[in-house]
Amino acid sequence: MGAPGTGILHPGLILLLLLGLGMQAQAMSTVTAMVGETVTLSCEADTKGGLSLVSWRMKFNESDIEQLISFSAADNMVIIKEIPGYADRINITKEFSLIISNVGIQDEKIFYCFTLVGINIVETPVSLKVYKIPSNPVIVEPAAFLKEGEQQQVGVCVVSSSYPVADVTWHHEPLDRDSSALVTEYEVTTDEKGYYTTRSTLRYSSKRENRKVSFYCKATYFEGQDKQVSKDSLPVTLFVHYKTSKVSLLVNPAQDIEEGTNVTLLCAGDGYPPPDKFIFSKNGVDKSRNTNQYELTDVTQEDTGEYTCSQQDNPDIKDAVNITVHYLTLTMNPNGDISKMVGENLTMECIPESSGTVDVTLTKRNKVYPNPFMVDSLQYMHSGTYTCLAKIKEVKEMKREKTVIVRVEGMPRINKLTKKVVDNVKVISCVVEGFPKPIVQWSINGTSPRDEPVKDKRSQWNHRITVKPSENITVTCTAINPHGQDQDTVNLTAMRFEEPLDASLEQDPLDSNKKSDSSKGNDQAKVIVGVIVGLLIAAVIAGVVYWLYKKKSPTSKTKTNERGTADEIKKINKGDNNHTSGSSAV
Structure with a gap:
């Protein structure tokens, strides 16, 4: 070629x-x-x-x-x-x-x-x-939002530099493509090169139920004789604005409102965007404006009433709630700690005041007493802390508590003065009652031994001393408090003599165990041994006397003299035995 x-x-x-x-x-x-x-x-x-x-x-x-x-x-x-x-x-x-x-x-x-x-x-x-492959579709001039019931321009889908003309369609969720609420307009222009630019405008009439709608557009064009291709734009999401038709008033806490708490009232409308300007009122009197929240601080029973919130732009749209501020006060009569003398009377009462039904209990050391509690003659056992507890049935966990301390006072009294022998010593115990707590003083023949406090029991106090007397003594227990004094004495024999029985004194009241029995047995054994030794000594003395007498008398005696001598010896022995027995006490 x-x-x-x-x-x-x-x-x-x-x-x-x-x-x-x-x-x-x-x-x-x-x-x-x-x-x-x-x-x-x-x-x-x-x-x-x-x-x-x-x-x-x-x-x-x-x-x-x-x-x-x-x-x-x-x-x-x-x-x-x-x-x-x-x-x-x-x-x-x-x-x-x-x-x-x-x-x-x-x-x-x-x-x-x-x-x-x-x-x-x-x-x-x-x-x-x-x-000619077109540019990617783009949505321009998008609406800021959609208004309920108004047909508005959603946006314009632009597809440029295409040949031949690209087909543009709109897609959206959750709407149907063929919805009568949709209107589209098309405009096709060419540039100096002969390429097409397609502008598709979408108009939409929104409803409240839509809430929000997402739109995108699709450009469809040819690549080759029989090949169709499409491109999607980025989506545009629009919220539907609609007016408030209902207002709700919320209260926090919703129930069990008691005095002293803080209460928040929150008003909300069902429109979009949510309204934020409301009017709050109580029993028809305005309390707050231009806000969606109203605070009640440290509420009292005076805050009880009907509260209403209404939309500021449309006061006819409103909601109301009744708020009840529960209160509970508790006093005790007498109101405060008290002191009473033994034998006086007392009336104690729990007095509640509340907005509902109240349960009241009066207790001391978990023991329940009637309300009011009346005593005709107070004793020391009535002393203590009395607690009133009041609970209101209508409000869970709402309760009040008051306490009163009762002090029963009286002059000292010695309830017991006891003695016993323990481990070769003598223990004397003096049990005293009275309030204020008495001071206990001991005296032994004018001297003051060391006190050994043992045990306290409510309004009683136990004191003791330990002595080992070498002679007979007198022990005095004296109890003193601001209301007076009491005194009692007990006589103790020397440790070598047995204590005589005394019906007015309790013998060995503190110990009844084997150790005490053993000590008592040892004392009895000592007495028996002493008696036997005394009899042996008396027999020896009688024998010596008889021997001396025989030595001085004539060898040959009449039967009468012999018999008289025998009787005399018996008398002497008897006399010695009686003397020895009288001096053998421990």
Whole structure:
């Protein structure tokens, strides 16, 4: 194939083309190309058997067909016609296909391939379709929000630089695409290059139930002859604004409101955006405006009443609640710690005041007493801390508590003064009662031994001393407090003598164990041994006396003298024995 050239086709060829001798038409084929690509248009004519000429022409309009390029087999030469916009972009291959580079939308035309083989002319039409991928769809001019019941512009979907015109559709959730509330408007324009820009405007009439709606648009276009492609825009979410139709008044705490607590009233409307300006009132009197919250601090029973909140823009929309401030006060009569003397009377009472039903209990050391509690003659056992507890049934955990300390006072009294022998010593115990606590003083024949406090029991106190008397003594226990004194005495024998029984004193009241019994047994054994030793000594003395007497008397005596001497000895022995027994006490 020769080098391309320029000029006009051979005159004979033109004549043949004009005459159209033996012209045959082939079916039209379609080729698709994207803007900027290089496309090849194939010539389907039979080129065997004496090809003379190949010519590519282009249909500019319905009546004008312009030759672009031709090939003469006789000259082996390609001739390109100087047509603006094509001369430098077209060429022909050895298979006689037409090549067009840098395809643009202006190339979307019908091209014809004419071949002359012998005397037969074959026409092969090829339709070139050009497409341009558009920009991504974008929603511009979006609405800030939607108003209930008003048809508003949601936004404008823009798809630019497309060829051919892109199809734009709107999609949204949770609405139906065919909803009658939707209205779309389209506007298509072209730029200087012939590309299309599509603007689709969506209008929508929202409802309260929508709350919020998400919109996006989709651009659908062609890529190739039979290939459809789409692109989605970023979504736009719009909230539906609607007026308040209902107001709710919330109270925190919702119940069991007691004096001294803080109460918060919160008003809310069902509109969107949520309203924040309300009027709070109590029993019809305004308390607060321009807020959605009202605080009651350190409430009292005077805060009880009906509270109302209403929308400031529409006072007819309101809600009301009744607030009851529960109170509970408790006093005790007598009110405060008291002191009473033994034998006096006392009336104690718990007095509650409340907004509901009250349960009252009076206790001392977990023992329940009647309310009021009356005593005709106070004793020391009535001393102690009395507690009143009041609970209101209508309010959980609401209670009050008061305490009164009762002190029963009296002069000292010695309840017991006892003695016993323990481990070869004598223990004296003095049990005293009285209040204030008596001071206990001991005295032994005018001296003061060391006191050994043992045990306290309520209003009684136990004191003791330990002595080991070598002679008979008198022990005195004296108890003293601001109301007077009491005194008692006990006589003790020396440790070598047994204590005589005394019906007025308690013998060995503190110990009844085996150790005490053992001590008592040891004392009895000592007495028995002493008696035996005394009898032996008396017998020895009697024998000595009798021997002395016999030594001084004549050898031969009458029976009468002998008998008299025997009686005298018996009297002496008897007298000695009685003396010895009298001096053997421990």
